[in-house]
Amino acid sequence: MPTQPLRAEPDTSTVPVHDDVVRAARRLRGIVHRTPVLTSQRIDAACGAKLFFKCENLQRAGAFKFRGAYNALVQLGAEQRRAGVAAYSSGNHAQAVALAAQLLGISATIVMPHDAPAIKLAATAGYGATIVRYDRVTEDRAAICQMLAARQGRTVIPPFDHPEVIAGQGTAALELLEDVGMLDALFVPLGGGGLLSGCLLATEAMQPGCRVYGVEPAAGNDGQQSLRRGELVRIAVPPTIADGAQTQQLGQLTFPIIQRAVADILAVSDAQLVTAMREFAACMKLVVEPTGCLGAAGAQSMCGALQGRRVGVMVSGGNVDIAQYAQLLGHA
């Protein structure tokens, strides 16, 4: 029994590149849903642009996270599979690792915050994972996870700062570009940067002319600050309804990719997220969680500059407590 965990993070020696996304897409074929790209005549008319929404809220386990999790887990060796995996997550990565582990017959322990949405806790447990709770404000989830993993010999699957996780997330953009052709811009929700850096890897090789924007909550604009200063900025846990983007800083792997290739990082308010959430429900009949609305709210904020353009929007997830969702929709 190893006394040190088989750490998969942070393996900064392996910087992911476009080919890793292509290889991930091959591994994920038939396993992940090729989610639909939906459009809305009404939203197009309101924005003056042609918008293509990549609906990862319709992905297995309700978010893009399943792509990265499966791509990481399926590459574990026989011994690592036997020992199991561990992960820490505010929710969607937890469900993703739990489902991927279930499909691959691997034992999973997930460290989740006490205030994680009930729907995400229930779904994670439903996929057969063991859940360990922690206090988001006073405890260090990474440390708890590492300790648990060390004790049990589990491999830690980090939520974003891992080359195969990043490559897996990038397959969402790869599918989008394959399905809709040329895009002038792409708007991507930004938490720790796994989805954004993966989408940048996919896009810079396939469509170098497409401007890719990261969009984060205004209350937690560490990515924007980091990009401006040219170094990783760490912030306190931000107060925002976008619980999937309450990360405190970008990753060692994700930040350099973002620095190199992103067009800009935008920040939007919770009120803008609620407006986008209502539009998704009314015009597109889609339930989108607050974090999943970041891309749409970012595109909305730039409508003036997007006239007549072809614009991609990543809809990252749909896992929101129904009571909270009803409340957000109802307060007009």
Next chain:
Amino acid sequence: MPTQPLRAEPDTSTVPVHDDVVRAARRLRGIVHRTPVLTSQRIDAACGAKLFFKCENLQRAGAFKFRGAYNALVQLGAEQRRAGVAAYSSGNHAQAVALAAQLLGISATIVMPHDAPAIKLAATAGYGATIVRYDRVTEDRAAICQMLAARQGRTVIPPFDHPEVIAGQGTAALELLEDVGMLDALFVPLGGGGLLSGCLLATEAMQPGCRVYGVEPAAGNDGQQSLRRGELVRIAVPPTIADGAQTQQLGQLTFPIIQRAVADILAVSDAQLVTAMREFAACMKLVVEPTGCLGAAGAQSMCGALQGRRVGVMVSGGNVDIAQYAQLLGHA
């Protein structure tokens, strides 16, 4: 100027058959969305069956109705197109005719009830149609529509009792069967019977072994009564949240097809519709209007008999007022 409207209804001399559905599918290719068929591991586990949801809430104008409307309008002659069309509808057929008319450059007048959901009124007006309101309880919408049509020479496009409308709606089932293969059962929302009879035409030829069920609100079970008695039963406007299924009787064309081919007609309560609506939001990230939940609620009510089966569910539409939707989701 004709003094009699160019009535498209009830042309019972032209009883639609399976080939009409196949021809409709050819006409609609590239015009209607081939809507995704979505699945949910959680719902399958809860029901003990494999469910395939045909998501017509993601259809253009938010419901299957666009299929039938376009299929009827595209076959009008040059003179009829110039004179324009008229329709009466509680909502989704209105939007569908308005959008089809807009795409074909035809003028449309729509007779809508005073209590139609605001979202449906707004969307219909948004597609450029002229709206005439009436009182659902005291006035006869068909008569108002016929009178308007007669005065202006417009062709009336009825909501369900029309061979090309029925054939168009059937293309939803045709696509579903093409996409998922063999089904043991199919559950279809039932109002006037346009969708159900179209689905029956598609299914009885393609998969005669598939048992097709119509599902209507318990408060308005005229279809069930008609089937039991062997003759058309007319009821008062039923009090139900399923505003798309508040029809008072089946059609002259739809009833014989239903009588011949349906496995049974089920009735579900509004409470069952709300439960299904919540499951769609929580497990599938889909906004489904009350009427659109009929098929799922019907399948749910028969879970015991469906163990291990492959089951199709028509999700007919997603046009629900967001305030009403939030309220229905929130009252747990």
